[in-house]
Amino acid sequence: QLAIVFLDCIIDAGTYPLPEIDAAVKANRKVGLGVMGFADLCYKMEIAYDSPEASQWASSIMSHIDTAANRASQDLGRLRGSFPNIDKSVYVNTSRRNAELTTIAPTGTIAMIADASYGIEPFFALSYTKKLVDTEEEITFLNDHIQCYLNKHNFSEALSALVKSYIIENGTIKGVYEAGLSLSGKSQEALLQMEEIFVTAQEIAPVGHVQIQAAFQKHTDNAVSKTINFAEDVSVADIKYIFELAYKRKCKGITVYRDGCRDSQPLKIKKTAEETPKKHEHPEGLKRPTQLTGVTRQIPTGCGMMLVTVNMDEDGEVFETLMRAGASGGCSAYTDAVARLISIALRYGVPLDVLIDQLRSVRCDNFRYQSGKNPALKGKSCPDVVGRFLQDIVDENGFKKLATADKAISAEQLDNILQQAMINTTGAEGEKCPECGKLLLQAEGCLSCQCGYSRC
Secondary structure, three states, rough: OOHHHHHHHHHHOOOOOHHHHHHHHHOOOOEEEOOHHHHHHHHHHHHOOOHHHHHHHHHHHHHHHHHHHHHHHHHHHHHOOOOHHHHHOOOOOOOOOOOOEEEEOHHHHHHHHHHHOOOEEEOOOEEEEEEEEOOOOOEEEOOOHHHHHHHOOOHHHHHHHHHHHHHHHHOOOOOOOHHHOHHHHHHHHHHHHHHHOOHHHHHHHHHHHHHHHHHHHHHOOEEEEOOOEEEEOOOOOHHHHHHHHHHHHHOOOEEEEEEOOOOOOOOOOOOOOOOOOOOOOOOOOOOOOOOOEEEEEEEOOOOEEEEEEEOOOOOOOEEEEEEEEEOOOHHHHHHHHHHHHHHHHOOOOHHHHHHHHHHHOOOHHHHHHHHHHOOOOOOHHHHHHHHHHHHHHHOHHHHHHHHHHHHOOHHHHHHHHHHHHHHHHHHHOEEEEEOOOOEEEOOOOOOOOOOEEOOO
16 A cells, blocks of 8 residues: 555656656556565465466465555545546546556566566576676576575485585476485485476466466556566467467466577576587678768757768768767767767678668657757657668668758868857757756766756
């Protein structure tokens, strides 16, 4: 009940990029109370994730949360008023503060911070490696519940060592019973019980995944995030059956993931010694000529003015891009990086239309915010306006048309434009700091002031 009050207050405390979004959010006042750590609960209670008992607990837990959430929203409705669109909803003639109350999200990074299992997902493995995006370092994890179980049931030191080493090597506990056959009968029985309790995502039958999702979905307003992990050799018919089953059980959404379908995946079971990494031959990129001909365009963006140069080779094909942003900090480095990546991609044979599609699909919240104040801003982001520029060039007679329309810029004019761009990073109207009244400046992707105020 306290969580619903908290989430409802956030709706009024939050800021939104457009008035239309602000109006829609406050007209329906939807919130998303959910859970994470269900797999932890199953291990602690010593029940298998795919057992009927687990499904009963899932339904009971979410029913309790749903009941408490509805009671809290009804109390808030009587105290503060119902959501404005209630007359258009199924809750007409009732008192209710929020159109929707519950959902179950993936909780990826949040679950890692809280040291809990993701949403209602089972554990991917009992031991796994996680590859860090920034350093590419691989860290090996052993599930904490293993040691808790060993301690609780007084496993001997030798048996504990066997269990942990087996899991680290295989990522699963399946087969540990056979590995411990040389031990005493009591130890064998304990190992067999562990195999039944500590199941992982790929060991659970797809139907078992759907059963858990359906149990939670029954008492959840919005969608329930759920992934079914299939083995690499799964058939199309198996996947089709699961989608149809989820539909029949009234699940609002479901995802399937086939192990090994990506060259690199965030979570993976530790490789065996027999596995060898795939080798790829690297193609050669085109060498840059000493002289190229191009067109430079001055483009307004959400962070000030930006100069974009597109250079063509002797055949009139786009060969590279150069981008110079007026903003200091992150935006300058970012635009430089985008320009370099476009140029390298072109030299290594990536089709220009593919690059344009990708660039034009990028959205930026600050660009959207500034476009509400400056009608001259056209597009969704800096990559989008570059994609538009490239599209102009590839259109029929595009290069000839641009060469005459976009006048050549002298070195002196270029310096003046860049200096003005540094001043104009506050946006079209020169937004002022609400604390001290000075102009806000763009720094590392956010409007900030020398007094310490930051809009982010």
